[in-house]
Amino acid sequence: MVKLIECVPNFSEGRRADVIEAIVKPFKETKGCYLLDYRADPDHNRLVVSLVGEPEALEESLIKSAKVAIENIDLNKHQGAHPRIGAVDVIPFVPLRNTTMEECVEFSRKFAQLFHDETKVPVYFYEESALRPERRNLEVIRKGQYEVLKEEIIKPERHPDIGEPKLHPTAGATVIGARKFLVAFNVNLHTQDVNIAKAIAKAIRSSSGGFSAVKAIGLELKERGMTQVSMNIVDYEKNALYRVLELIKAEAKRWGISIAETEVYGMVPAAALLESTSYYMQIADFDPNQVIELRLLDLLGRD
Missing domain, CATH: 3.30.70.670 (Formiminotransferase, C-terminal subdomain)
Structure with a gap:
């Protein structure tokens, strides 16, 4: 029985075609991962990718893609209309086929630890994966965006769920969780x-x-x-x-x-x-x- 999860990672890049193609390349090449759609908006300066895959394939391709994004995106120089706190801004997992929400929550937390270990980017959990009730809503975590969080992350109420209370110097932080289809x-x-x-x-x-x-x-x-x-x-x-x-x-x-x-x-x-x-x-x-x-x-x- 094949378990399938949908994932819709959002990256803070919507203008440089070469960087966008480099970010999505792992999703095209990883067996068991299926790239359904990706769209970049120059006004938002944001890339939204839609994937479906088996958990192991999603894990592998997302880590490779995240490393490309982190290498090429500097939040200190980034400007765009859409709110963001990270180069890899948000990674939601959605139960699709033969997968429950509880399994998606467990997978999101396991993946988040691997993501931090591989990238040193701090992680916040949201929606069904939230460890604090007030962090279920993404807008609460992203309040003030990268520029404000850079100063306020030292406050206990704004500490990340994984990682030290400081942002990655160029890639900021990433929000990860399980949610319903939106x-x-x-x-x-x-x-x-x-x-x-x-x-x-x-x-x-x-x-x-x-x-x-x-x-x-x-x-x-x-x-x-x-x-x-x-x-x-x-x-x-x-x-x-x-x-x-x-x-x-x-x-x-x-x-x-x-x-x-x-x-x-x-x-x-x-x-x-x-x-x-x-x-x-x-x-x-x-x-x-x-x-x-x-x-x-x-x-x-x-x-």
Whole structure:
């Protein structure tokens, strides 16, 4: 019985094509590791990679890739719209096939120790792997980003879970953990006023009284002359994409602006897209099993 885990490592590099290709190379070459997608955003200055693999293959390829990133990324010189504390910023593990959340938590902690031993980068645990309840949320760990953490890591409440209370001189720190599948969903706005994007993000995110399982920030996309509401939908079954999008449309209308486009970053469950497709097409009593490819995959995947 093959155990499969999804992993979505985020690296603080979205502009240098040669470095990006060097980072993803181990994922292409390691047997048992399958590179599904990788996308680099120059405004965010961030690379998001989607992998699926057996635990041993993920472990091997991630260590090789991390060493490339650490060698080539200097957080003291890094600038980008997306929050970050490390060259290898976050490594989440998601149970996929024949793997439980408990097994993913155990694997994440074992991997984190190996990661630190090999790189000397301090590690924080988050989500299901968190050792402190307040650290379940990534934004708590990343508060103030690299620049603030560099000064505050000596405080007991900001000590890493693995490693000494000091950042790697150029690679910062890394956040590792096990979590549920999330959808990285962005909405780009026809305005260069980032304060509008921030106001809309505040209206829809959970921490400000918006949707229960939505995290959102407002960002500036200088190269595209737009702004963005960048979101993580941490439970797409509770918060359908169409519902989130419709509220953003309503909020944008209040400011007299429109939506330019939306983006889905990385992989996404078919159910998350089909629910919104059904809504916008007004399909009555739609069942995902009506999609022939999904039905065939279900039949082929049965033991």
